[in-house]
Amino acid sequence: MIRLFIDQPLAPGTCLKLDEKQSHYLLHVMRLGPGDALLLFNGRDGEWRAVMQPAKKGAAGVEVAEQTKKQDVPPDLWLLFAPIKRGHGDLIAEKASELGASRLLPITTRRTVVGRVPVARYRSIATEAAEQCERLSVPEVEETQPLAKLLEKWDPKRVLLFCAEAGEAKPIVEVLQDLKPGPLAVLTGPEGGFVEDEFKLLRAKSYIRPVRLGPRVLRADTAAIAALTLVQALKGDWAA
Amino acid sequence: MIRLFIDQPLAPGTCLKLDEKQSHYLLHVMRLGPGDALLLFNGRDGEWRAVMQPAKKGAAGVEVAEQTKKQDVPPDLWLLFAPIKRGHGDLIAEKASELGASRLLPITTRRTVVGRVPVARYRSIATEAAEQCERLSVPEVEETQPLAKLLEKWDPKRVLLFCAEAGEAKPIVEVLQDLKPGPLAVLTGPEGGFVEDEFKLLRAKSYIRPVRLGPRVLRADTAAIAALTLVQALKGDWAA
Known part of the structure; x- marks a missing residue:
């Protein structure tokens, strides 16, 4: 129907x-x-x-x-992503909606030199995915903002899983298994990765957990989908 | 480089x-x-x-x-998928390669009325993804075959995780945690789902485990990516 x-x-x-x-x-x-x-x-x-x-x-x-x-209360799960290529952002909006993310936050980083991020299109894609996957809500899609600015006003009670393509990081399953229940967020970087300053900023925050997604180098969109899947399967609403 | x-x-x-x-x-x-x-x-x-x-x-x-x-031995992990829409098959070939699947088997089912499945294009996409994600191998991409025929010659030692969109199924994490080490395969159906006869066939095989991927209805491509992610993260090569 x-x-x-x-x-x-x-x-x-x-x-x-x-x-x-x-x-x-x-x-x-x-x-x-x-x-x-x-x-x-x-x-x-x-x-x-x-x-x-x-x-x-x-x-x-x-x-x-x-x-x-009846209305449910979806898991409180945000996704921060840095859209570069057009198709990748669209794919992330669709899959994050299917995987039950509650809020999508497009971010800019030092290596994201995009023109206008098509937030209205992301909203439309996320809504259509929600209609088809039988969600009872649609993820909010925020306006694009710089990562550093977003972190300035971050509530430290929300743990941020940072999908690190380099440097020290624990396997994501290990990190998830040790987490107490609470609001969560996932951060995937731009295709070109973060610059050194950004790494320093990310590693200095107590609420940020750098996580590793296996031995292969995942594209940003794959990393986002994989991390959301693991959060939902291990800590989210898949257990029912 | x-x-x-x-x-x-x-x-x-x-x-x-x-x-x-x-x-x-x-x-x-x-x-x-x-x-x-x-x-x-x-x-x-x-x-x-x-x-x-x-x-x-x-x-x-x-x-x-x-x-x-040095050469590694990649996990022995197959993906059986029923390509319908052009973009979905391409996406599955790319992501399965990134996620370390060793063999991709396009299948036809009662509800897959596709013309020619572009196996050569899947090979090229899977190879390019392997080059970029730093794999040391490229997944084999088989010629398309009917699901029923493939199951006739199936080695029952290879457990097949069947992403069931309906009917009785256990949460995938539960099934994975109970599995002994060994060769694995993931099966996702066509967009329209399987017909009743196919369900019966699938449920009659001892090596097939119907698994549930959370409370939302995932598209076939999302289901494939999510299931491969969970296999690799919980039973595959992500623990290192």
Whole structure:
């Protein structure tokens, strides 16, 4: 069944008007008509079955019927990544959403000389992945900010797993097994790696744990996917 | 430094002629000249530093100098996957190579109605990923075969982790922790999932362990990457 994220309150009997993009998708791509059912979620009220109403002036309308899933509280897991190549950032946004990250934070580093980071596109990709993978929420996608600035206001209670491609680091499984429950974040660097100053900064913070992801040199996107997988499988919501 | 896979014996003092594609890459893309160094590996003799010789009739020549890494024995880990969408198969070939899979086996299932599976392209993608991630071998990429036929001649000593999107399955971490050391394989289904007959076949085999990859519905490519990551991190070569 079609499953859409909608940023409106969901309650039984409520009638909702969908925006232009979703109306087009439902009416013209999927060709739904009055009486057809779909699923809606908004990140707060769980998942609901809704029924299509007659369209008005091109806008699709739905009536919310009954709840199909209760809202869960997703793991508090952030991903900090430095997008360089276009495809890599898109892939990271999609896979991080599927793997249940709660917040995506694109960062700039000394070696990220990108033009505009396409944050709006990341939001759209992450939302579509959430719709398809049956999440009950969509990860927040922040505006790009410099890594150093982000770390200045960091809450030290949130452990940051730093996927280090060089220097001293423990195997990620070992680090995860020793962690107490609590908010987590994963940091992967840009394709060219971090510069020496950044390494120093990262290694000086008590909340940062440098982790190693095996003997091969993983690309930044692979490292992000692998680290999120291990966090979820060993400390996140995969145990259920 | 440039790092290339070459299917020729590597020993000190040996002079090698590179093929047209690699010659073009070294001479015209990377613009190497006589005296420039690069790294070579062939999956058998470890990694070697080699030095460019003057080109002859457009073919690059190198002289093998000294060994830079001894050959390792990579984990015996196969990946069976059902490629449907073009990009997904490419992504799986790249990431499986980075994650150290030893053999890639594209399969057809009842719901894979693909035309020709681009096995040659998968080989080229897997080789390039191996060159970049500093592997000492390149995964074998087999010709496509029907899943049922492949299972007929399966060695039951090789446990097959079946990423089940439905039905009874244990969390993958639990299954991995209970496994004795030995050859392994991962199976991910096509985007549309398996049909009931296939499920029955898969569940009837003693060497197949249905595994669950968390509460969200992962795409086939994400499932392959996540399962390979967990195998390597918990049972493979990440512990070193």
